[in-house]
Amino acid sequence: MTALTRTLLALALAAPALLTAAPATAQTDAVTGIATNNATIGRIKTLTGTVSIDRAGQALPALVGMALQQGDRLRTGPVGGVGITLADDSLLTAGPSSQLLISRFAFNPTTYDGSLDATLSRGSLHVVSGLIAKKKPEAISFKARSVVLGVRGTEFIIDLGTEPL
Amino acid sequence: MRQRFLAVLAALLTGCAQVPTERIVLLPGADGHSSGAVLVQRKGGAEGADLLLSTAYAQADVAGDGRVLPSTSDAATVQRDYAALMALQPARPRSFVVNFSSNSNSLTPDTVPVLASASTALGALKAGELIVIGHTDRVGTVEANDRLSLQRAEQVRGLLMAAGVPATAIQVSGRGEREPLVPTADEVAEARNRRVEIKLR
Numbered sequence: 001m002t003a004l005t006r007t008l009l010a011l012a013l014a015a016p017a018l019l020t021a022a023p024a025t026a027q028t029d030a031v032t033g034i035a036t037n038n039a040t041i042g043r044i045k046t047l048t049g050t051v052s053i054d055r056a057g058q059a060l061p062a063l064v065g066m067a068l069q070q071g072d073r074l075r076t077g078p079v080g081g082v083g084i085t086l087a088d089d090s091l092l093t094a095g096p097s098s099q100l101l102i103s104r105f106a107f108n109p110t111t112y113d114g115s116l117d118a119t120l121s122r123g124s125l126h127v128v129s130g131l132i133a134k135k136k137p138e139a140i141s142f143k144a145r146s147v148v149l150g151v152r153g154t155e156f157i158i159d160l161g162t163e164p165l
Numbered sequence: 166m167r168q169r170f171l172a173v174l175a176a177l178l179t180g181c182a183q184v185p186t187e188r189i190v191l192l193p194g195a196d197g198h199s200s201g202a203v204l205v206q207r208k209g210g211a212e213g214a215d216l217l218l219s220t221a222y223a224q225a226d227v228a229g230d231g232r233v234l235p236s237t238s239d240a241a242t243v244q245r246d247y248a249a250l251m252a253l254q255p256a257r258p259r260s261f262v263v264n265f266s267s268n269s270n271s272l273t274p275d276t277v278p279v280l281a282s283a284s285t286a287l288g289a290l291k292a293g294e295l296i297v298i299g300h301t302d303r304v305g306t307v308e309a310n311d312r313l314s315l316q317r318a319e320q321v322r323g324l325l326m327a328a329g330v331p332a333t334a335i336q337v338s339g340r341g342e343r344e345p346l347v348p349t350a351d352e353v354a355e356a357r358n359r360r361v362e363i364k365l366r
Contacts, residue, residue, distance in 0.1 A: 045255035045292050065292035083255040085366050091257070095250040109298075109338035110311060126250050128257070129201070144187050146227055147205050154201030155192040156218070157247055161185075 040067040041105040042086035049080030049096070073101040076123065088114060090130030098123020107132060116140040124159045127151070185226035190238050193221035195257060205233055256290060258366035263321060265359040270317075276324070283363045284330050295330065295363055297321050299339040302358040303351045307341055315339030321361045 044051075044066045051062035054073040060066075062074065068084060076082055076098045083093040088107045094100045099121045107114035114132040120142065133140045133153050142149040144158050194200030202219040214233055216225050222238045261283040263276040287293045299314030299321075318337040326332055345358040 043292055043294065046253045048253060081250065081253045083253045085255045085258075089258050089364075089366065091255050093250055093254045095247075095253075109296075109336075110340060111343070124247070124250055126247065126254055128254070143208070144189070144227075146208055146231060147187060147189070147225075147233065148208055149189065150204035150206065152202040152204075154203060155194060156203050157188075157190045157192065157243070157250070159188040159190070159246075161187075 039069070040087070041070055041102065041107070042068045042084050042090075044068065044082060045085050046083035046093070047081070050077030051075065051080045051082045068102065070102060070105050073099060075099050086116070086130060088112070088116070088130035088132045090116065090132070091126075091128040092118070093126040094120075095124035095126075098125065100125060111135075114139060117143070119143040120158050120160060121145065122160050124157065126155075126157050128155045129153055185234075186229060187227035189218065189225040190243060191218040191221060191223045192243065207231065207233060256366065258296075258364050259286075261286075261363040261365070263361050263363070265317070265356070270320075272320075272324075279363075280321075280324055280328050283365060284325065284328050286365050287330060287334060290365065293334065294366055295325065295335045296366065297325070297335060297337045298362045298364060299337070300344055300346070300358060300360050300362065301342050302353065302355040303342045303345065303349055304354050305342075305352075311339050311341040313339070314341045317359075317361050321363065325363070 044062055044064055047062060047064050052075050053060045053062050053066070053068070054075065055069060055071070059075075062082060074082055074084075074094060076094050076096055078097050080097075081093070081095050083091065085091055086105060086107070087109070092100065100123075101119045101121065102116075103119060104115055104117040112131045112135040116132055116139070125142075127142065129140065129151050133151050137150065137152045140151055142151065142158065145160060149156075149158070189203060189205055191203055192200075202217055205216045205218065205225040207214040216233045216235055218225060222240070222243070224236045224238045226234045226236055228234055261279050263279050264273045265271065266273050283295060287295055297318045299316070299318035301310040301314045301317070303310075305313070315337065316339075318339055322335050322337050325335055342358070345355065346360065347355050347357045349355050349358070
């Protein structure tokens with residue numbers, strides 16, 4: 001078997017797997033119908049101390065200017081903090097020893113339809129809600145440990161205290 | 166039953182209910198006024214447990230036993246507890262606007278200094294981005310205006326790039342006729358609505 005044949009054979013074998021994997025990597029948002037996976041949903045604007053992002057099973061060191069994706073979990077160290085601006089102008093700022101998961105984000109920049117679900121499981125978070133909340137408040141929600149927040153275009157702080165989980 | 170057990174366990178773990186395990190504080194908006202409201206709901210939706218925060222510094226404390234208790238904070242307390250957090254907040258978006266001459270697709274002469282201002286402000290902001298958003302008046306269909314607004318935004322993007330702004334720092338979108346500066350009836354020509362907003366964030 002030549003090297004070329006082996007390559008072609010490998011491609012032929014891999015192709016069905018790639019095709020079946022495609023729907024999982026090309027999700028579209030139910031609300032806006034726009035692709036959400038791997039798309040940039042926002043950027044890190046401010047950062048202090050140690051901050052990392054859990055993405056696809058990896059912990060990436062966070063940097064100012066870094067693009068965020070749906071499903072990212074931000075973790076800040078004991079003297080860390082991070083500020084992000086999402087594509088709909090939402091401003092989220094997490095304080096020390098925080099964990100913030102952005103489980104769902106979609107935004108259509110023409111219609112301003114979209115959705116945002118975020119969960120703070122420890123630490124503190126300052127929120128300035130953005131354009132999605134302005135258009136349709138029920139399309140966004142913030143979860144803390146035992147409560148869920150419905151947001152009507154506003155600014156607020158969630159504080160889960162400093163004791164470890 | 167299970168929920169009740171967990172609630173009792175949580176109460177035991179956190180000791181008495183005096184130290185709240187979760188706190189939500191509604192803040193005034195950037196203009197100093199209350200900007201909106203937050204509805205605090207227990208997960209699992211226990212009836213009657215919702216608390217609406219609708220005035221500046223209204224606060225919800227979740228007690229160790231899971232109850233959501235209303236209280237009030239104030240500017241000095243928020244400053245004391247959260248000054249470091251608020252200092253890390255990203256810059257609020259700000260906008261520059263360029264207009265199109267009446268009955269034409271050409272930009273007005275004051276466009277050049279506006280583009281220069283936007284470019285300079287971008288350079289002064291860490292990890293800054295320019296979101297270039299086209300707008301139309303209400304003459305024509307929604308679909309046609311979506312296309313036209315995007316064309317206008319792309320025209321301005323070209324000018325920004327010519328002024329030295331890197332392409333990676335610019336995103337374009339078209340809002341069509343959805344966000345008029347001056348509200349009009351459909352099919353009314355209004356030059357002030359034919360504009361491109363350059364949002365810096």
